Amino acid sequence: MSPRPTTANPNAQAAPGVAEQDVRIELAGRAPVQARIYGDKVAGGGPLVLHFHGGTFVCGDLDDGRMVARLLAASGAVVVSLAYPLAPQNPFPGAIEVGFDVLEWLFKNRTRLAGKGARIFLAGEEAGGNLAAAVALIARDRGHPPLAGQLLLSPMLDPCVGTESLRKATADDGMHCKWAEGWAKYLGRPKDALHPYAVPSASLRLGQLAATLVVVGQDDAMRDEGLAYAARLRDAGNTVTSIVLPSAAGWEEALAQGASGECPCAVTVKQHFREFFSAAPPPAD
DSSP: OOOEEOOOOTTOOOOTTOOEEEEEEEETTEEEEEEEEESOOOTTOOEEEEEEOOSTTTSOOTTTTHHHHHHHHHTTOEEEEEOOOOTTTSOTTHHHHHHHHHHHHHHHTHHHHHOTTOEEEEEEETHHHHHHHHHHHHHHHHTOSOOSEEEEESOOOOTTOOOHHHHHHHHHHTOOOHHHHHHHHHOOSGGGGGOTTTOGGGOSOOOSOOOEEEEEETTOTTHHHHHHHHHHHHHTTOOEEEEEEOGGGOHHHHHHHGGGOOOTTHHHHHHHHHHHHHHSOOOOO
């Protein structure tokens, strides 16, 4: 069950001070999955994050998740960024089933990956934020593994794609709605839209979840659905921090550019990440 190093992407350039390694994770009963590990373990253990990249469920890869993964690693975490199966070839629940299996693998290997005392977090941007939220629900329902928190970054949570922020983003760009197309391909059957693991924001049972950090941008298409989910989690009795980055921070542009993006808000975002990690409860065995 140990990861096997593979040849690193020759076009990938590690961020200064952040180690990167491409690996293959062997999972019982399914094909191996590719992942990229960022950061190094520290004495006493630190945050260990399972990260899901964005891409409206249908595109994206490890390179597209690099900007967010580097920010997490630069905030003190060891990050395992997952190349999960994409729709439409792998509609719901393919990605979250693989994601949960990798989460269990992460927990079993937590000491080797991030040091003794490592705490487990989930994180994801855009469609990856949906997958992180869904895997958090599965972990709660199955009672294992214990999570210290989830970081939902401009999460894609509303298949109705009718929020004010999303309509404004689509109108401003004069583009087709890539989010609607992504949802249509991810939800293979109409009834899947009623499943809480497919649409976590529609779940009727949101209590007893790990602490949550929601980060969105002021001009972010996902702003309204992210904040709405934060409010529902808070109303259900969970510990929730929600951050709206100003337009000048460049959050939306950095997410859209993926691997090539430089986030002007990096210092601010890393500070929010560090504070969230620091406030997490001690690890549970």
